[in-house]
Amino acid sequence: MRLGVTGAKGLLGSAIVRCINNVLPGATVVPFIKSDFDITDKDAVYKAVSGADLDVLINCAAYSAVDKAEREADLAYAVNATATGHIAGACASTGVKLVHISSDYVFDGAKKEPYTEDDPPCPIGAYARSKADGEKEVLSKCPGALIIRSAWLYGHDGPNFVATILEKGKSAGKLNVVNDQIGSPTYTDDLALAIGRLIEKKATGIVNAVNSGYCSWYDLAVEALNLARLDNVKISPVSSEEYKTLAARPKNSQLDTSLYERITGAPPRHWRSALKEFVI
Numbered sequence: 001m002r003l004g005v006t007g008a009k010g011l012l013g014s015a016i017v018r019c020i021n022n023v024l025p026g027a028t029v030v031p032f033i034k035s036d037f038d039i040t041d042k043d044a045v046y047k048a049v050s051g052a053d054l055d056v057l058i059n060c061a062a063y064s065a066v067d068k069a070e071r072e073a074d075l076a077y078a079v080n081a082t083a084t085g086h087i088a089g090a091c092a093s094t095g096v097k098l099v100h101i102s103s104d105y106v107f108d109g110a111k112k113e114p115y116t117e118d119d120p121p122c123p124i125g126a127y128a129r130s131k132a133d134g135e136k137e138v139l140s141k142c143p144g145a146l147i148i149r150s151a152w153l154y155g156h157d158g159p160n161f162v163a164t165i166l167e168k169g170k171s172a173g174k175l176n177v178v179n180d181q182i183g184s185p186t187y188t189d190d191l192a193l194a195i196g197r198l199i200e201k202k203a204t205g206i207v208n209a210v211n212s213g214y215c216s217w218y219d220l221a222v223e224a225l226n227l228a229r230l231d232n233v234k235i236s237p238v239s240s241e242e243y244k245t246l247a248a249r250p251k252n253s254q255l256d257t258s259l260y261e262r263i264t265g266a267p268p269r270h271w272r273s274a275l276k277e278f279v280i
């Protein structure tokens, strides 16, 4: 199997390139970065996808700066929605199976329980809207594609919340972290394996893939600091109202993994266990 990965130097793309052969041992990974082709260039996308003799393309290329997107909404939309449409069209016309990565932020957080794949998206910010419309592009242009919704990623290959907390924990004596947003923290190495398992099972449509269990950003930060034995940090829970950000974020973005478990037969491991492996 020849498996292309866009955004191959990003947080998730790098983890896929490193880990996917653990679950798809025979696959040849073909990494693409922005200098190979810019996904907003429709002709370049079609040329690259048709010329690479791929069986599967995992689209990890994205505009991922949630707050900055409020000031660069057009650019976020061009990459996450319009360019996703180019990739979906190119995969459909060449018979390449598309696996597109989407986000828990397509939801507004008003639901009290975890979100399932059947819940309708209701995005509340520029990044979120661009991701929700990217899903629509894939669903309308590429039948048989797989959209994987994931959340709260951390890992070895790029900036992320857990790495920032550990870094700040070493330098700052005091941290304020939001405790009224609840979600599904997910280790990119685990997500890479989950993506491989879904490809192996030929999954289509929308599937949530995250580590199991839920917590707040505050809980996640406390656990990471404890695991790293950074005991001297004074960490305080604060509300979203106290910790203002440019983009509003959902108060609840827990993702239900029942469908993933039914498809793969492999329940995702708990976020605490995954975090321990990452930190220690």
Ligand SMILES: NC(=O)c1ccc[n+]([C@@H]2O[C@H](COP(=O)([O-])OP(=O)(O)OC[C@H]3O[C@@H](n4cnc5c(N)ncnc54)[C@H](OP(=O)(O)O)[C@@H]3O)[C@@H](O)[C@H]2O)c1
Binding pocket: 006, 007, 008, 009, 010, 011, 012, 013, 033, 034, 037, 038, 039, 040, 059, 060, 061, 062, 063, 064, 079, 101, 102, 103, 104, 131, 150, 151, 152, 153, 154, 158
């Ligand atoms: N991070 C999270 O917590 C999170 C949560 C849920 C879902 N997701 C989704 O997971 C996917 C991967 O996210 P990530 O965290 O790995 O993001 P990331 O680290 O920012 O990686 C995205 C990659 O896309 C590349 N890229 C950006 N614009 C491009 C363009 N026009 N053409 C080609 N490549 C381009 C970037 O390259 P340059 O750096 O060279 O621009 C970067 O390597 C995204 O779809 C994101 O929405 C992320």
